[in-house]
Amino acid sequence: MSAKLEALSQNLQQCLGDRVKSLKLAFGEVTLEVEAADYFSVMLSLRDEPDLAFEELIDLCGVDYSTYGNEPREGRRFAAVSHLLSVAKNWRLRVRCFAPDDDFPSLPSVTSIWNSVNWFEREAFDLFGIVFPGHDDLRRILTDYGFIGHPFRKDFPISGYVEMRYDPEQQRVIYQPVTIEPREITPRIVREATYGNAENA
Amino acid sequence: MPELRNFTLNFGPQHPAAHGVLRMVLELDGEVVMRADPHIGLLHRATEKLAETKTWIQTVPYMDRLDYMSMMCNEHAYCMAVERLLQVEVPIRAQYIRVMFDEITRILNHLLWVGCHGLDVGAMTMVLYAFREREDLVDAYEAVSGARMHAAYYRPGGVYRDLPDRMSQYQESKWKSAAQIKPFNEARSGSLLDFLDDFAGRFPKLLDEYETLLTDNRIWKQRLVDVAIVTPERALQRGFTGPMLRGSGIAWDLRKKQPYEVYDRVEFDIPIGKTGDSYDRYLVRMEEMRQSNRILKQCIDWLRQNPGPVMSDNHKVAPPDREAMKSNMEELIHHFKLCTEGMHVPEGEAYSAVEHPKGEFGIYIISDGANKPYRLKIRAPGYVHLSAMDEMARGHMLADVVTIIGSQDVVFGEIDR
Numbered sequence: 001m002s003a004k005l006e007a008l009s010q011n012l013q014q015c016l017g018d019r020v021k022s023l024k025l026a027f028g029e030v031t032l033e034v035e036a037a038d039y040f041s042v043m044l045s046l047r048d049e050p051d052l053a054f055e056e057l058i059d060l061c062g063v064d065y066s067t068y069g070n071e072p073r074e075g076r077r078f079a080a081v082s083h084l085l086s087v088a089k090n091w092r093l094r095v096r097c098f099a100p101d102d103d104f105p106s107l108p109s110v111t112s113i114w115n116s117v118n119w120f121e122r123e124a125f126d127l128f129g130i131v132f133p134g135h136d137d138l139r140r141i142l143t144d145y146g147f148i149g150h151p152f153r154k155d156f157p158i159s160g161y162v163e164m165r166y167d168p169e170q171q172r173v174i175y176q177p178v179t180i181e182p183r184e185i186t187p188r189i190v191r192e193a194t195y196g197n198a199e200n201a
Numbered sequence: 202m203p204e205l206r207n208f209t210l211n212f213g214p215q216h217p218a219a220h221g222v223l224r225m226v227l228e229l230d231g232e233v234v235m236r237a238d239p240h241i242g243l244l245h246r247a248t249e250k251l252a253e254t255k256t257w258i259q260t261v262p263y264m265d266r267l268d269y270m271s272m273m274c275n276e277h278a279y280c281m282a283v284e285r286l287l288q289v290e291v292p293i294r295a296q297y298i299r300v301m302f303d304e305i306t307r308i309l310n311h312l313l314w315v316g317c318h319g320l321d322v323g324a325m326t327m328v329l330y331a332f333r334e335r336e337d338l339v340d341a342y343e344a345v346s347g348a349r350m351h352a353a354y355y356r357p358g359g360v361y362r363d364l365p366d367r368m369s370q371y372q373e374s375k376w377k378s379a380a381q382i383k384p385f386n387e388a389r390s391g392s393l394l395d396f397l398d399d400f401a402g403r404f405p406k407l408l409d410e411y412e413t414l415l416t417d418n419r420i421w422k423q424r425l426v427d428v429a430i431v432t433p434e435r436a437l438q439r440g441f442t443g444p445m446l447r448g449s450g451i452a453w454d455l456r457k458k459q460p461y462e463v464y465d466r467v468e469f470d471i472p473i474g475k476t477g478d479s480y481d482r483y484l485v486r487m488e489e490m491r492q493s494n495r496i497l498k499q500c501i502d503w504l505r506q507n508p509g510p511v512m513s514d515n516h517k518v519a520p521p522d523r524e525a526m527k528s529n530m531e532e533l534i535h536h537f538k539l540c541t542e543g544m545h546v547p548e549g550e551a552y553s554a555v556e557h558p559k560g561e562f563g564i565y566i567i568s569d570g571a572n573k574p575y576r577l578k579i580r581a582p583g584y585v586h587l588s589a590m591d592e593m594a595r596g597h598m599l600a601d602v603v604t605i606i607g608s609q610d611v612v613f614g615e616i617d618r
Contacts, residue, residue, distance in 0.1 A: 083563070083580070186543060
């Protein structure tokens with residue numbers, strides 16, 4: 001398997017040249033990072049170069065890196081991570097691309113390269129607020145009609161801001177501020193790398 | 202001359218053929234669909250966001266509730282992703298148990314699918330037969346996990362416990378005498394493996410029975426043949442996986458191409474379709490059930506001969522034995538840490554995919570080394586398939602939309618997440 005990944009990494013270096021920002025191999029998976037300016041052209045090469053032949057886009061998701069490692073983040077916040085699959089070559093690739101602007105994250109749409117990405121980009125827009133210029137139908141998809149905010153951002157509370165109930169006086173369904181208090185039973189802990197090592201005791 | 206306009210129809214979200222809560226806005230010209238716009242998200246529970254606030258082990262039961270027709274396969278993808286980050290070895294017996302239950306799950310899913318698809322298209326009897334056989338398989342679920350649907354049986358590091366030596370039996374009651382329940386209990390007198398062996402012996406014949414009802418049925422063929430043809434090129438472009446891709450004639454199956462667990466040690470074939478219409482997808486799924494049954498038999502034989510551990514002995518991941526915990530300080534500490542703080546998964550990211558009954562079900566995990574996932578992404582096959590609805594339904598009749606939904610085998614638990 002690793003010989004195959006080596007071949008893939010080599011082909012990537014050859015076909016993409018200096019458009020590769022970084023190329024990592026971990027847990028038997030190859031991760032390619034590219035700049036937003038090269039994103040579209042790289043994706044097009046990934047599909048069309050016969051040595052790469054990623055004819056299928058399996059998944060695209062937004063990621064908000066703002067609280068990564070429980071530490072304040074330096075560097076850019078939003079990324080779109082896609083997983084590609086080549087049926088012909090039987091290999092996979094992960095492509096990560098950070099959106100340049102944290103306040104208005106935007107990345108070119110790849111719907112023209114793979115039609116399957118249509119709903120994934122809508123989802124990333126809905127949940128993270130990443131905008132994909134070139135997408136012809138960028139509506140919300142999973143949240144409610146008329147929802148405000150982007151719920152999967154790390155600064156969006158797990159309980160949300162509004163709740164819905166039936167109001168017997170007005171005889172209709174109304175929105176009101178949430179009445180539940182969020183609670184955390186098991187705190188989130190990131191241990192230092194040497195935690196539990198016998199030598200440090 | 203009156204003005205002619207396209208007619209817009211709201212299909213669902215409370216339509217019996219919508220397989221859950223699908224709302225679809227259909228633009229019709231007479232009876233021909235000009236545009237289909239599925240509105241999803243009515244069952245959105247933000248599973249991925251919830252997982253970020255739960256420990257690694259607490260997320261396992263959420264996985265069951267994604268595609269609630271193939272519970273253990275969802276858990277499988279999640280457990281494999283966590284195991285890959287942790288780099289723990291799963292004992293070989295646990296791998297066989299997982300493969301066996303994956304195939305049981307596949308049969309469960311396809312049985313429900315053929316029943317409901319039949320019901321949508323007008324073959325009322327199918328659902329009764331399908332549920333008769335599902336009953337035996339959900340009993341197998343119950344025997345190992347105590348739950349008939351939401352099992353939470355797979356855990357990172359193995360499976361929760363070994364297969365039971367006996368099956369639960371029907372009891373005599375006011376309504377059923379001892380003589381009446383005796384035939385029901387015959388197959389249940391032995392262990393779970395005996396019970397499954399009996400099922401695997403019966404099942405091919407039952408499948409033949411289903412096929413006599415449907416495969417050459419004139420109405421069934423009129424409703425399915427040449428409806429929603431997807432060419433191989435379009436199937437790849439639209440990101441199809443699983444039976445949807447195989448129905449279009451591409452022999453792609455993760456169990457063969459990128460084998461996980463012990464799929465490289467069992468024998469089975471991959472059926473593929475020819476024209477890529479709904480009827481081909483039906484045939485592919487029927488054949489898959491036969492192949493699953495074959496794998497099931499092989500797993501039963503292996504499991505009978507090879508006892509062994511079913512859970513990793515790495516106590517940073519898997520809880521220690523209860524007995525050892527009560528006499529041993531080290532085990533007690535591990536137990537305490539696991540049950541309060543939970544395991545820590547090293548920093549990194551992993552994507553693991555399984556050949557789910559509906560297609561490729563993938564879990565993408567980003568961990569920053571905490572006791573909770575940093576980001577969990579669920580790649581649901583139905584989501585991608587449903588997104589091709591517009592393309593598949595365009596130019597077909599309104600009644601064909603029901604066939605297409607059935608042939609896509611969508612379940613809203615996984616689509617809306």
